[in-house]
Amino acid sequence: MSTLKETLRKKIEEHRPRTTRLVKEFGDVKLGDVTISQAIGGARGIKCLVTDISYLDPMEGIRFRGKTIPETFAALPKVPGSDYPYVEGFWWMLLTGDVPTMEQTLEVVEDWKKRSQIPAYVIDVLRALPRDSHPMAMFSAAIVAMQRDSVFAKNYAAGKFNKMTCWEDMYEDANELMAKLGPIAAYIYRMKYKGDTHIPADPKLDMGGNFAHMMGVDKPYDDVARMYFILHSDHESGNVSAHTTHLVASALSDAYYSYAAGINGLAGPLHGLANQEVLAWTQNFMDKLGGKVPTKEELEKALWDTLNSGQVIPGYGHAVLRKTDPRYTSQREFCLKTPGLKEYPLFQLVSMIFEVAPDVLLKHGKAKNPWPNVDAQSGVIQWYYGVTEYDFYTVLFGVGRALGCLANITWDRALGYAIERPKSVTTAMLEDAAGIK
Ligand code: CMX
Numbered sequence: 001m002s003t004l005k006e007t008l009r010k011k012i013e014e015h016r017p018r019t020t021r022l023v024k025e026f027g028d029v030k031l032g033d034v035t036i037s038q039a040i041g042g043a044r045g046i047k048c049l050v051t052d053i054s055y056l057d058p059m060e061g062i063r064f065r066g067k068t069i070p071e072t073f074a075a076l077p078k079v080p081g082s083d084y085p086y087v088e089g090f091w092w093m094l095l096t097g098d099v100p101t102m103e104q105t106l107e108v109v110e111d112w113k114k115r116s117q118i119p120a121y122v123i124d125v126l127r128a129l130p131r132d133s134h135p136m137a138m139f140s141a142a143i144v145a146m147q148r149d150s151v152f153a154k155n156y157a158a159g160k161f162n163k164m165t166c167w168e169d170m171y172e173d174a175n176e177l178m179a180k181l182g183p184i185a186a187y188i189y190r191m192k193y194k195g196d197t198h199i200p201a202d203p204k205l206d207m208g209g210n211f212a213h214m215m216g217v218d219k220p221y222d223d224v225a226r227m228y229f230i231l232h233s234d235h236e237s238g239n240v241s242a243h244t245t246h247l248v249a250s251a252l253s254d255a256y257y258s259y260a261a262g263i264n265g266l267a268g269p270l271h272g273l274a275n276q277e278v279l280a281w282t283q284n285f286m287d288k289l290g291g292k293v294p295t296k297e298e299l300e301k302a303l304w305d306t307l308n309s310g311q312v313i314p315g316y317g318h319a320v321l322r323k324t325d326p327r328y329t330s331q332r333e334f335c336l337k338t339p340g341l342k343e344y345p346l347f348q349l350v351s352m353i354f355e356v357a358p359d360v361l362l363k364h365g366k367a368k369n370p371w372p373n374v375d376a377q378s379g380v381i382q383w384y385y386g387v388t389e390y391d392f393y394t395v396l397f398g399v400g401r402a403l404g405c406l407a408n409i410t411w412d413r414a415l416g417y418a419i420e421r422p423k424s425v426t427t428a429m430l431e432d433a434a435g436i437k
Contacts, residue, residue: 003107005171007096012167012414015052019415036430044319048422049237049246053094053407056236061326064090064234065097069330072230077102079206084226087207087403088112091178094234094407109206115179116201116210118187122146126188135395136267138188140260147256149176156252167414173255174406181399182207182225186214193389211399220338221385225396227334228381231327231374232397234404238320240265241272241398245405249412250420262405263398269314272375272394272401277314279379279390281306282349293345296356303353303360315376316357317367327374331381346380 031047038046054064064072076085076099089105092098100108125145126138147153152169155161183201190198199214208226215221237243245262249255266272285294285302294302306313318325332351335341354372361370379393387393 051237054234058322069326075099077105084223087229112179135392139395140263142184144260150254152254170410170413182211185395185399229400232400247420249409272397274314275375275378275393276390299356318369318373322369324371325373328372328377331377350380
């Protein structure tokens with residue numbers, strides 16, 4: 001058995017009594033009340049999900065296993081010659097809560113390499129889809145197609161379901177997916193946008209390095225990939241992709257069904273697709289100005305035009321955050337320290353939006369958070385490195401988001417979380433509760 005799986009087993013065994021005790025002895029303790037606006041308004045703020053993988057503080061932003069983004073980057077073993085850590089080591093940290101040693105990290109690197117071959121039938125599925133399908137639809141189809149290989153589903157069908165050990169099957173499926181998602185994404189990219197020419201994996205490289213290699217993008221795009229996947233991995237449990245994955249998994253659906261569902265949620269314009277929309281908005285705006293960086297007045301007017309036409313400013317606002325997203329800040333810092341990117345006109349425009357948009361949104365008076373989220377900054381980096389096909393950006397998000405979603409559902413199984421089934425009420429019941437005659 002791998003060291004990671006063995007470490008995880010110990011962590012699970014240590015953790016289980018905590019959950020059992022909370023339910024048995026303190027099950028009636030209240031966490032809050034639910035208001036009518038929460039019931040109608042997307043369950044915003046209702047505390048009814050449990051995860052230890054990450055926590056989102058509205059003012060501070062995300063912590064992965066208790067660590068801020070800078071702490072996470074500083075703590076994890078780095079790829080030799082790179083400023084950024086191994087994605088594989090981060091996976092270890094999300095699953096176990098511990099920072100792995102280099103040796104432990106390299107064990108995951110080797111494990112994923114062995115699992116990384118894309119099955120031939122997945123290639124057939126991808127090639128059978130109309131070439132103008134959205135890359136997220138392709139990505140989702142590839143994931144759900146692999147369900148036939150689910151260890152969890154096979155053992156369940158064979159009557160081998162055991163509540164105490166079924167996390168192991170989820171763990172196997174999760175690792176298979178993690179190892180294959182990067183190569184699948186790169187395959188989709190090159191099939192759709194690079195004349196259907198493909199680059200085989202380089203067995204010497206880690207997951208992030210291989211992704212850049214298979215995309216056909218030179219250094220430091222490997223670091224961009226590592227940074228990007230880690231930053232997009234998890235944002236606690238209530239966001240659409242994480243929650244959908246958890247919800248579907250709660251029906252004992254396997255990791256393939258569950259994560260394909262999560263990907264379908266990530267594809268929405270209010271969630272992951274926003275990074276594509278940010279770039280479309282910014283590029284259209286620059287095109288209208290003939291490619292020059294606008295003045296602040298021109299920018300302010302364009303932002304108001306967007307709002308007045310009933311659209312949102314993509315990349316701004318958040319359901320939980322009330323400050324600038326540290327995932328935005330981290331990517332901005334990457335731009336500021338990377339020669340060429342800092343002076344890049346698109347980055348200058350994105351920076352100017354950061355200066356102008358919050359005030360506009362404050363004056364507009366609707367958005368509870370006028371500050372940028374992760375999506376406001378990520379597209380410009382991709383564009384700079386030549387990945388200009390912005391339809392593809394949400395797929396990149398989806399490769400990263402798998403880390404959090406799959407770590408979460410492995411723990412869901414380990415702790416025996418129940419099938420999710422919130423209660424609904426009718427409008428008449430709400431009117432009754434409100435005392436409306
Ligand atoms: N531009 C214009 N209006 C905005 C806005 C923005 N960026 N953000 C919020 N608002 C509006 C909402 O549409 C809502 O209007 P109505 O009352 O007319 O419905 C009002 O402000 C209140 O919304 P909120 O409570 O501040 O935000 P929500 O929790 O409802 O929505 C989010 C959060 C992210 C969907 C929203 O801010 C938004 O649409 N932002 C732009 C899209 C985006 O960047 N999405 C990526 C989020 C990151 C991720 O994927 O996790």
